[in-house]
Amino acid sequence: MVEEKFEQELLKEVEDQDEQKSRKINYFEKLLPLWVAICIVLGILISQLLPGVSSLINSLSIGNISIPIGICLFLMMYPAMLNLQASELKKLGRNPKPIILTLVSNWLVAPFVGLLMVNIFLPGDSEIVRQLGFAIILLSSSPCTAMVLVWGWMAKGNQEQNVLNTSLNTITII
Template identity: 30%
Template structure:
């Protein structure tokens, strides 16, 4: 069992810091809505540039750890990729559609207007068809995932997303013409994967030099980890600040939307994680494989929801609730993965 604690006080009390960041975001969003509205408007192709910068700060330390010479070894261990791809594309979209329909159209039918309920189903489906691209690097880092393997998992997943997102969305929504926001998709992949990957490779090369001093790389990454956590907390403050008014004005609706999303998240993680355990995958591969399917590409889901149903639609609100519940849920799953790491092969 691993006993090292590389983030010290930041990692040990991360849940507390996130809870405080959520409270701060809601409070500041209601006290200074104009400031958050201004920051929210700093977008390019539905990607908020401030949030993108904070996520970049989170991802950059992990990208430094990627050894391109070791990427070829991933092909010798394809099972982690199988878990990721099957969970994300053959299971998750359909379980999300089923859970959303069950809760919004049946179990919560007396609590929600019928027209809104159908839009909430649509928003949940959009989340289910958009697996994570950016934040999974953060979750992988928190669970001490294999940086090389995580990069390949995300890269392959993104390639599948390019060809599978529109057909699956059309199938599950029953809409024949899905306008995929390609600018949002490509910009997000560029900002969250390509740019930090190039920056990380350049940093790694500069630190290692001709002697390939891995100790220098490890020291630099360790020094950046507190900054990475601060980036996460800043992201939480902004996300909750953007939606602070809605959280205060419609708490029951938010809670009802969150129920199937929470069940989906924990259920998908359990399925992928137990599958990886049954296959005897190493924990550094198993944890990211399960977390990729659990986390969502919320920029893409929100952009498509707004494009199809409108900014004030129930579908757009459901995707926003997905954003709000994701960070606390994913942190709890990272903690669970770390506590059970000893049950996986070294």
């Protein structure tokens, strides 16, 4: 009996160590802000030096839905979905509270927070202020999907719930 208890404790300790190792931030993740900045600069350079690329990417769409953006969204969300448990996803359907909270906060609360920010930080009535204000309101109602998955993973949150909410939000944005 004592040996069995010792084995269980040892097994639990090994599992905890494995989880801690898998949760450590690797070199690439530590420099994520740098990679994002590099991608932003590259995007700006490509758009300025090769203006035809923008037209090409815009032509690759069905209706108003951009195929390249859809592919990139899938590639960003795919790694977070690799370890999902189907049984956990089924349980999420029985508890709609987090889903409803996500939709309400993203579509009823966040746009008004964006509007408040526009009124505080962008006074005036010029065309550029109206366009920037509209962009801020849109962005406030559509949080960054890819980083939400990373933050949920780093916080050791419920990845199944995180992926479901992020996917639902992405679909409602489209």
